[in-house]
Amino acid sequence: MPSKTCLPIVDEFGFFEVRLDSIGGLGAHLAGQILGEAAVIKMGLNALHFSSYGSEKKGSPIKSFLRFAAPDRQIRSCSPVERPHLVAVFHDALLKTTGGLDGLRKDGTLIINTRQTLEELKAFGLPGNCRIYFIDALAIAIEEKSRVNTAMMGAVTTASGFLAPDAVLQALSETFAKKHPSAVVPNERTFQRGLEELELVAEPSCDVIEETKEDDMPLRPSPKFGYLTAPIGGCITEAGSSYTRDLSASRSGFLPVLDVEQCVHCGMCDIVCPDLCFVWKQETSASDDALIKFRLEGIDYYYCKGCMRCVDSCPSGALTRQAEEEGFAERHRVVMFPEAKQ
Ligand code: SF4
Ligand code: SF4
Incomplete structure (x- = not known):
């Protein structure tokens, strides 16, 4: 399908990149999959989606990655998104632990599912050179008897500046119709509210967060061990708990x-x-x-x-x-x- 959609900004490879920072059980993987399908099947763009899980247990950190490109630009990179244009954090508690802001580009977009204020969250090092949006996706999901991921999909669609709400809604409805027909209507309502209830709380010049002069947020730290430096025998040198x-x-x-x-x-x-x-x-x-x-x-x-x-x-x-x-x-x-x- 020919696409008339223009990506608002792309990196040196022609990609617009998104990272969903979440916890197993909140549905970030499915959200990424539906957004990718909407872009490819309904809007004629190229897109690639995959997720990175911790241990397969509800409650473990998960990151879901999306790359979008114009129809004439192939996507051959399956590496994790390290320098996203848009980050969506599925719960504000993740700001403490998972490095969700790592690599976020200057002038990028940050969406946080939260009930807190900007003043309360700024201690987590929110960037002063991005647009920051808040949404109470959990409250929406409870009221509509659905899940956080659909409200976050609505928020990402609005904040992306190029994803067409109708296209995402159609992809979402088709997915739920196949899996859980009774969940179609509550999820459609949740998505609609995600589109509309997203609130812009900070722009680069806002008063609450000091404007950051540097460029992007620091990249994710390199792993301590590589294949050349890992301890022999795979010893666990720092036990986790x-x-x-x-x-x-x-x-x-x-x-x-x-x-x-x-x-x-x-x-x-x-x-x-x-x-x-x-x-x-x-x-x-x-x-x-x-x-x-x-x-x-x-x-x-x-x-x-x-x-x-x-x-x-x-x-x-x-x-x-x-x-x-x-x-x-x-x-x-x-x-x-x-x-x-x-
Ligand atoms: S709450 Fe009390 S009664 Fe209920 S399962 Fe636990 S120990 Fe048993
Ligand atoms: S207390 Fe344990 S079993 Fe009960 S809801 Fe919490 S995690 Fe689940």
Whole structure:
């Protein structure tokens, strides 16, 4: 299909590059796939999409990459997007950990799914030479009974300056019609709201963030080891742990809430929880010193990704699924590791 679409800006290879910075389970891979399909099939552009996963577990960081080019420019590079023109961060908690801003080009575009203000987020080193947009994609997804990724697709479409809303909407509807027909309408509404509710919060000359004179954001640091310098035998020289991993970004707006009065301390929730979020207290029986009992104290929401397996398995109804309100998790969290710096 011949394309009349012009890319607003391209790099030295003729590409407009996008990076979606997300967490497994929020749907960034599917969002990238639909945006790429819309560009190729509906708009006649060339595009390439692929994702890079951590361990295949809900809650692990994921980056999804898109390259767009004019129809007469072939795309033969499948390397990760290191210097994006547009970055979409699927949850503001990712700004702390995943290097989502690495390499963002001067005069580029940054979209963040957040409920916070620019003032609150500027401590994460937001660039002072880009356009920055905020969107509360989680609230939209909860209200429309859909997922964050469709609202983010709407936001990326608007901010890109070249993706046609009708083309993306069509690609999205066709994809959901094949996979989950009942999800078509809620996702169409979510996409529409993503298009419209995106808010421009900063431009290079704005007052809140100091204007950056340098060019692009620094590139992702090189890995410590290459194939020539890796320790012999593949020794792990720095062991990792999920001890410090904040999984709150994986929750899609809901969390389990415990009513201790109804709990029979059976431990079913702990058995099914993939992230060991339940905090127990050891007690000795008043009548028998040798008898040790464990009583459930609460949930450490820092590690909870909102999968709701615990709610489904609780036999007494002590655990219920509730919409997450701002600050609830922090106020009701029972800290598992008081000594950890979180
Ligand atoms: S499954 Fe329900 S009743 Fe059993 S320990 Fe967990 S919260 Fe309590
Ligand atoms: S929702 Fe329940 S099972 Fe899932 S991570 Fe949170 S505490 Fe664990």
